Amino acid sequence: MSSRGEAAGLIRVVDACTNNLRHVDVDVPKKTLTVVTGVSGSGKSSLVIDTIAAEAQRIVNESYSTFVRSRLPQLPAPEVQSMSGLTFTALIDQRRFTGNSRSTVATASDVAPFLRLVFSRIGEPSAGYSPAYSFNDPTGMCPACEGLGTVVDIDVEELIDPERSIDEGPVRFSQFRPGVYRWKRFAYCGLFDRKKPLKDYTPEEMDLFLYADQLKLPDPDPRFPKTARFDGVVTRMRDVYVKNHPTSISASVREELDRLTTRRVCPECHGARLNAAARASLVDGRSIVDWSAMSVRELRDLVGGMDDARVAPALAGIRRTLDALLSVGLGYLSLDRESSTLSGGEAQRVKIVRHLGSALTDATYVFDEPSTGLHPADVQRLNGLLLQLRDAGNTVLVVEHHPQVIGVADHVIDMGPGAGAAGGLVQLEGSVDDLLASDTLTGRLLARPLDVTETVRAATGSVRVENARLHNLTGFDVDVPLGVLTAVTGVAGSGKSSFATGELPRQQRDFVVVGQDPLRGGVRSTSLSILGIADEVRAAFAAVSDLAPAWFSFNSKGACPACRGKGYITTELAFLDDVATPCDVCGGKRFNPRALAARVAGHTIADVLVLRAGEIAEAFDGHPAIVGAMGWLERVGLGYMPVGQSLDTLSGGEKQRLLLARHLAASPDLARERIVLDEPTTGLHPGDVDRINALFADLVDAGATLVVVDHNLRVVARADHVVDIGPGAGSDGGRLVFAGTPRELMGCAESLTGRALAIASRRNR
Missing domain, CATH: 1.20.1580.10 (ABC transporter ATPase  like domain)
Structure with missing residues (x-):
């Protein structure tokens, strides 16, 4: 084949340096299923998403008119010498749906x-x-x-203090405090005695004060606007804050509204x-x-x-x-x-369904860990969809850790050897057999059959969960052993989380759930703030400068005035997703020049936010609290992640491991811990799973009790006890299928988990 013919059948990347990539050259064959593997932080996403997919999308965007381009994301060109063979590219990632409650x-x-x-x-x-x-x-x-x-309405009991008069400020909302514009509207309307407590109002007066609607006033105070009509406090709040959903209010006012409003099912x-x-x-x-x-x-x-x-x-x-x-x-x-209530993995699979019926061919589909949240029994069906897209004449690129997905690939690219600065290199390009025969970490782990534990720890006692009926659970009883690692398994939707994060902690209050619930803070919060050491980092910068700690917070005095500490400017596009572009003033650093002038160990405060746990511990080696927190961040498998990465960009598994690090760093006695974890291995390479398994073993050996909800067979294989729920999902699940050791689970014919574990333990290619 001529070089031109070869190029026509390839996506060629030359000298890519995006993020941690180190001058990577790679060829991706078209119309095949290519899986990109490697440890977390090795550069998989940098190559596939931030380089190939980003450049393809940028080129497509440039083909539109100037009017349309001005309303699309302004994507920077990836750091790469050249690329060829790109086609129209659809990125199906794990971002949750941004639609509001009108999207189902x-x-x-x-x-x-x-x-x-x-x-x-x-x-x-x-x-x-x-x-x-x-x-x-x-x-x-x-x-x-x-x-x-649903309807949102004002909680009148929370809003009004009946002990106070108008002059004393009876409305528990800052926008109606004495002296402000909205307070003056009812203070000068002439309908009420300003010195009388609201509890002494007649029913008619209270109804006017709360619910009057465009009332023409008979004798208002001269200070009342001459052409205006009077609205009651609740009426005014409904019109301004409930019906119109203002977007320009401050975070503090939004918090007040959350407290003062209630959402209930529509009565009609x-x-x-x-x-x-x-x-x-x-x-x-x-x-x-x-x-x-x-x-x-x-x-x-x-x-x-x-x-x-x-x-x-x-x-x-x-x-x-x-x-x-x-x-x-x-x-x-x-x-x-x-x-919007779907997990990242569920949202991604819904997006896959939308693309299956597409009439497009010769397109490139990029998937970011599509097996997330799937039981091994479901992964095989996912593989069928990926192959279906390939067989329709498309190029399918998958960033993935799961052995079953890697096993059906036509082509494999293994990144590594490590994470962050230790990664960014192509370790292998070739077939699945080439990977299994290689000496890369991924190849060695996949070629080795799963080692199912033979000797389990002896429990120090047990607690009983009785008549478990939350959601689809069918009312079973089960004993949960103490002082050991228990894995709770079953297909997606079988009732695992209902049992482990619902019934167990409800009936046994000593158990603490470290789950995947959304963390408050979003773009304004980082792992430093979640771990509770952001103030200590700021204090360290304050100590080497003449500035107060607030200057080293992008939420306070240190914020860039243009982007207000976000690092980007957001443009709202009505029914489309918002468009975010890097701030031109600070270049995305989030801080103003005065804050950036101070340095600790040669780093500015903006530099610190892009460092990883090990680098932070080295830079702040004289601060035990910072070093200790960074140690836990490493141990839960998040050492590859920049400590300033916004929470809203983390996967569910990453957020959970971050919360686990916080919980363990603050624990006064690990031996007394009883912790429930909900799929903590989400997004982890098999090597990283082994690392977190070692952490689990250390915690249990120290006396802790762990209950881990997980599909990952590497976790199940090393557990002391397994509770399997199913056998199917929804109404087909919710039953206790099995309780016992992993070895015994492999002999349970009804358990899909047992079958998958048996196959994985025999796998040796």
Whole structure:
């Protein structure tokens, strides 16, 4: 083949230096499934996402008109000498859906239009055309909640202090404090005695004070605006803060509103979101609300038996989408679930479903760890989807750690050898067999059969969970041993988390859950602040300068005045995702020049935020609290992560391991710890999993009790005790399938986990 022909069949990257890449040259064969492996922080994402996908997207964006380009993300060119062979590229990552409560699994997977079409054609009585069945359209939405299913209102008891008079400030909201504009509106309206406590108001006076609506005043104070009418406090708050959702209010005011408002199910539609006409339209006795409330699996069974020529194409579309959702292990989801509540892994799989029906060919699909959150039994179905995309004539690029996904690759690129500055090199390019025969860390670990523990630790006691019935759990009893490592397993949606993070800590209060719940702070918080050592870092900078510690916070005096410490400027684009561009003034460093002038161990405060745990410990070696926290960060497997990385960019597993580091750093006695962890190995290379297994072993040997919810067979194999829940997901799960040792689990015929563990322990290629 000529060099031109070779280039036409390759995506060629020459001298890539993005992030930690060290002058990488690599060829990715087109129309194949290529998996990029390596330890966390080795440069996989830098190569695939920040170089290949970013450059392809940047080139596509440049093809649009200036008007359109000005409204698209302004992507910087990756640090690379040259690239060729790029095609249109779709990035399917693990970012959660940014849509608000108007976005559901049905709308995100594009099955909603088919549902509406079916009911508009054969629903009785008909509510009208398809929009009449949409909660996002005025003709179909519930008028009370405007299609949201919930209503937000003012908590009057929290808002009003009845012991106070108007002059004393009876409204517990800073925007109505004495002297400000909104206080003057009711102070000068002439309707109330300003010195009388609200508890002494007549019912009529209190109703006016709270709920008056555009009332024409008979005798207002001269200081009341001449052309204005009077609104009660609650009426005013509803108009300004509840109905209009202002975006320019401060964080402190938003916190006040969170305290003063309550969200409840809409009393008119009872959460259905649709108006009465849409709710009353039925197909075989069920409304579109009933269809949407079913799990994907239940709805697939229902539409599988339907045959109506009037809506045959729509039914075929529904079945096709539901089959795809089932194939990625999401059969337990209901279509009316808000998409923003999905985990990163669930969101990514919904995005995969959207791309499966695409008519595009010769495109490049980039996936960032698509196996996250999947049981080994579900990974095989995921592999089928990846191969389906490849066989449609596309190039599929996958960043992945999972052995099953790596096993079906046509081509493998292994990055390493280490993380951060120790990574960024291509260790191997070739087939899966080449990888297994290599001496790379990934190759050695994958070639070795899984070592299932033979000798388990003896429990120091046990606690009992009785009649476990949370969510889909069926009311079983089970003993959880103390002083050992217990793995809780089962397919996605089987009830693992319901048991371990719900029933167990509810019945046994000594257990602390370190889960994947969202951390408060987002872009404004970093691992330094979560670990509680940000103040000590700032104090160290203050000690070598004439500035107060606040100058070394991008949330305070040290913030860049242009971006206010964010490092970027955000442009809101209405119904599209917001666009963020690096701040031109600080260059993304977040701090102002005065703060950047001070140095500790040769580093500015902005430099510190891009350092990793080991580098921080070295720079602040005279500060035991900082060194200790960085040690725990290393031990939980986050040593590759810059300490200034914003929380909203971390995966669920990374956030959980960060919380674990914080919990352990603050623990007065590790021997007394009883900790529940929910999938802590998310995003970890097998080598990193072995490292966190060593941490678990050290904690248990010190006397702690660990209960770990995880799909990763490397964790299950090293556990002392396994509680397997299933056998399936949703209504097919929730039963106690097995409780015992990992060795005994492999002999349980009903356990999908047991089967997978048995296969992995025999694997030796």
